[in-house]
Amino acid sequence: MNFHAIRAIYLFEMARTWRTLLQSIVSPVVSTSLYFVVFGAAIGSRITSVEGVSYGTFIVPGLVMLSVLTQSIANASFGIYFPKFVGTIYELLSAPISYFEIVLGYVGAAATKSIILGLIILATAGLFVPLQIHHPIWMLTFLVLTAVTFSLFGFIIGIWADGFEKLQMIPMLVVTPLTFLGGSFYSVNMLPSGWRTITLLNPVVYLISGFRWSFYEIADVSVTLSLGMTVGFLVVCMTIVWWIFKTGYRLKN
Amino acid sequence: MPPIISVSNLSKTYGSGFKALNGINLDIVSGEIFALLGPNGAGKTTLISIICGIANLSQGRVTVGGHDINTDYRAARSLIGLVPQELHTDAFESVWATVSFSRGLFGKPKNPAHIEKVLKDLSLWDKKDNKIVTLSGGMKRRVMIAKALSHEPQILFLDEPTAGVDVELRKGMWEVVRTLQASGVTIILTTHYIEEAEEMADRIGVINKGEIILVEDKAGLMQKLGKKQLKLYLQNKVEAIPADLAAYNLELSEDGREVIFNYDTKGERTGITSLLSDLRSAGIRISDLDTTQSSLEDIFVSLVRAP
Numbered sequence: 071m072n073f074h075a076i077r078a079i080y081l082f083e084m085a086r087t088w089r090t091l092l093q094s095i096v097s098p099v100v101s102t103s104l105y106f107v108v109f110g111a112a113i114g115s116r117i118t119s120v121e122g123v124s125y126g127t128f129i130v131p132g133l134v135m136l137s138v139l140t141q142s143i144a145n146a147s148f149g150i151y152f153p154k155f156v157g158t159i160y161e162l163l164s165a166p167i168s169y170f171e172i173v174l175g176y177v178g179a180a181a182t183k184s185i186i187l188g189l190i191i192l193a194t195a196g197l198f199v200p201l202q203i204h205h206p207i208w209m210l211t212f213l214v215l216t217a218v219t220f221s222l223f224g225f226i227i228g229i230w231a232d233g234f235e236k237l238q239m240i241p242m243l244v245v246t247p248l249t250f251l252g253g254s255f256y257s258v259n260m261l262p263s264g265w266r267t268i269t270l271l272n273p274v275v276y277l278i279s280g281f282r283w284s285f286y287e288i289a290d291v292s293v294t295l296s297l298g299m300t301v302g303f304l305v306v307c308m309t310i311v312w313w314i315f316k317t318g319y320r321l322k323n
Numbered sequence: 324m325p326p327i328i329s330v331s332n333l334s335k336t337y338g339s340g341f342k343a344l345n346g347i348n349l350d351i352v353s354g355e356i357f358a359l360l361g362p363n364g365a366g367k368t369t370l371i372s373i374i375c376g377i378a379n380l381s382q383g384r385v386t387v388g389g390h391d392i393n394t395d396y397r398a399a400r401s402l403i404g405l406v407p408q409e410l411h412t413d414a415f416e417s418v419w420a421t422v423s424f425s426r427g428l429f430g431k432p433k434n435p436a437h438i439e440k441v442l443k444d445l446s447l448w449d450k451k452d453n454k455i456v457t458l459s460g461g462m463k464r465r466v467m468i469a470k471a472l473s474h475e476p477q478i479l480f481l482d483e484p485t486a487g488v489d490v491e492l493r494k495g496m497w498e499v500v501r502t503l504q505a506s507g508v509t510i511i512l513t514t515h516y517i518e519e520a521e522e523m524a525d526r527i528g529v530i531n532k533g534e535i536i537l538v539e540d541k542a543g544l545m546q547k548l549g550k551k552q553l554k555l556y557l558q559n560k561v562e563a564i565p566a567d568l569a570a571y572n573l574e575l576s577e578d579g580r581e582v583i584f585n586y587d588t589k590g591e592r593t594g595i596t597s598l599l600s601d602l603r604s605a606g607i608r609i610s611d612l613d614t615t616q617s618s619l620e621d622i623f624v625s626l627v628r629a630p
Contacts, residue, residue, distance in 0.1 A: 072397070078427025082416075089415060157411030161470065164375040165428040166400040322379050 075167040079175025080182075083149050087183050094145075095187060098137050102191045105133055106198045109255060120257050121288045126199040131282040132254030133195065135216065138188040139249055139274070142217050143241050146180035146224030151237055154228075154320075163322065169315035173225065180221035181214070188213050202285065208293075209284035215300050216277050222307035229320050248274045258290040273303055325389065326350035327402075327478060327509050328374065333383035335369055335533075343369040345533040347383070351478075351511060356504055358524035358541075359513045362627055366533040367513040368408060371480050375405045387478065401429060404476030408483040408513075410463050414456040418447055421455060422469045429474035441472045444499060461492045468499070479503060481512040485519060497523055517620040531627050544622065552615045553584040553595060558608040565605045571598055582607075 087094045110126035117125040153159040162172060195201060203209050231237040252274030258266055269275055270291070280296025283289035289296070314321070328351035335344040344366045351357050361367050372378040374385055376396060385392045387399035413421050422438055442448045445465040450458060455466060464484070471479060481500070485493040500510055500523060514520055520527055521541070528538040537544070560579040571594065574583040582602075586593045602609065 072430040074427045074430045074432060078424050081427075082420075082424050085416075085420070156413070157407075157409055158413055160377055160405070160407050160411060161425060161428060163377045164400060164403065164405050166397040166430055167428065168397075318379055322377065 072167050072171050076171050076175045080179045083179030098187055099190055099194055102133055110198055123286050129255055130195045131285050132278050134188045134191050135278050135281055136249050136254050137191050138184045138217055139220050141184040141187050142180055142220035143224035145183050146177055146221040147228035147237055149176050149180055150225055150228035151231055173311055177221040177225055181217040184217045185213055204287050205284040212281045212284055219304040219307055226310050229314055248272050253278045327353040327388055329386045331384050334381050336381045343533050347535055349535055353509050355525040356510045356523050358520035358527045360520055360623055361530035365530045367530055368482055371482055375403055376400055402477045404471030405480045406467050406471045412455045412463050412466055415454055417452050418466055419451040422473045425470040426473040431474045441469050445469050461488055478509045483513055517623055529626055551586055554613040555582045555609050556611040558610045568601055
């Protein structure tokens with residue numbers, strides 16, 4: 071194991087986070103606060119509780135997940151896309167470092183950043199609504215699993231993308247809709263049965279449901295299923311990354 | 324002593340079907356400065372990219388310090404520092420941070436003293452806290468060299484190190500390269516500037532259309548292919564070379580005032596003395612003379628142009 075290299079990549083990526091603190095941390099916190107104001111206070115006050123939890127409180131896990139998902143993808147995809155774009159990737163490819171170590175450095179940093187962000191948003195939410203976390207360990211488990219999985223997913227997008235447009239396309243056109251339709255702001259059980267079935271095809275539903283369960287013990291699907299789907303998606307992403315490095319796809323010609 | 328880099332039967336075909344390298348065999352001796360010459364698109368950068376792990380090879384085998392670049396890539400790559408042709412640098416990191424990053428990437432523990440030495444050697448020390456984006460092109464080039472030297476490599480690849488660099492800086496870079504060689508580093512450089520190879524290299528390889536067409540000691544190459552030319556300036560205009568002098572294959576300039584004689588320095592008799600006395604007998608008087616040796620550039624052009 072080339073620990074010095076993993077450390078170098080990790081610290082390099084984290085340094086980028088601190089350098090772009092405003093964009094990295096402050097802007098997601100501001101936008102999440104806006105969600106609280108709009109959905110929680112303004113609209114939420116007209117909605118009675120959802121499954122025994124006040125609406126403002128109900129949306130907290132979904133909002134945290136929304137940020138963690140989008141930030142994980144954005145961090146990791148940009149982290150590996152940028153060296154490709156400016157050409158500094160040559161150094162990574164010529165270094166005595168294994169693919170596993172490269173992924174560990176980049177994905178580790180991206181996930182760290184979005185976990186920190188998720189916790190900050192959670193703390194911010196605590197200022198607006200009363201929070202309770204029934205299963206803190208599970209809460210952290212889901213948070214970490216999701217951050218890692220979607221950082222891997224972002225890493226894949228960053229390798230695949232050959233332009234800034236493509237870099238934005240998947241998060242904009244696929245991830246954001248799936249997140250909004252994945253029960254961030256409502257319980258899947260509130261939907262008519264036809265739509266409910268369709269919604270269950272959305273992988274984000276399982277992430278949010280499991281995460282929300284760790285807070286309030288209310289879930290749209292069983293926790294085991296949530297965990298299984300999350301781990302399943304993680305394995306899929308890992309397999310794709312393994313394939314990318316095995317074939318040199320979009321990295322080595 | 325076994326070669327520090329050994330390339331055997333290396334071929335590279337790109338996905339598009341373009342064959343960039345074709346059966347390359349090349350050994351690099353430890354401690355030498357090897358110059359790889361070739362026209363644009365000859366395969367210089369492809370060859371370097373494969374040795375350094377940036378591109379996959381299609382066929383053949385490459386070892387670095389005895390380590391196979393595929394099966395034992397960690398050991399192989401640890402020995403190499405690469406300065407690519409293009410100025411690929413981060414923008415917002417400081418010089419110090421980016422050079423230290425490279426050292427870590429190559430698996431070496433922190434060593435501020437070494438980084439300091441590298442930066443001082445390359446006259447970058449006063450810029451260590453500057454963001455790279457604020458540096459000039461020549462400084463960025465030196466930052467890339469510093470990155471390559473950050474992990475104390477035994478082999479340094481310089482791909483067109485002085486392209487677009489002003490004369491003074493170029494001379495400075497040659498100085499750095501010589502110092503590195505003196506410290507035992509093997510250097511492989513590609514260049515367009517023949518002058519550079521002539522100035523720096525111990526051995527020269529010429530690559531064209533993906534094939535190595537020649538590898539030779541610089542001195543040997545110059546001697547083997549080097550021709551000398553004697554130019555005679557005439558006192559009076561001459562209409563034609565007299566028939567008696569046909570054996571010398573003289574060339575007469577258009578204005579009839581200069582005569583050029585090609586001769587081989589290795590020959591036992593250059594023919595100069597007899598030419599001069601024959602000219603005199605023919606009544607041709609000489610006002611001045613000049614000799615020139617063909618440069619590596621001429622040799623190179625004649626090699627690459629040959630079918």
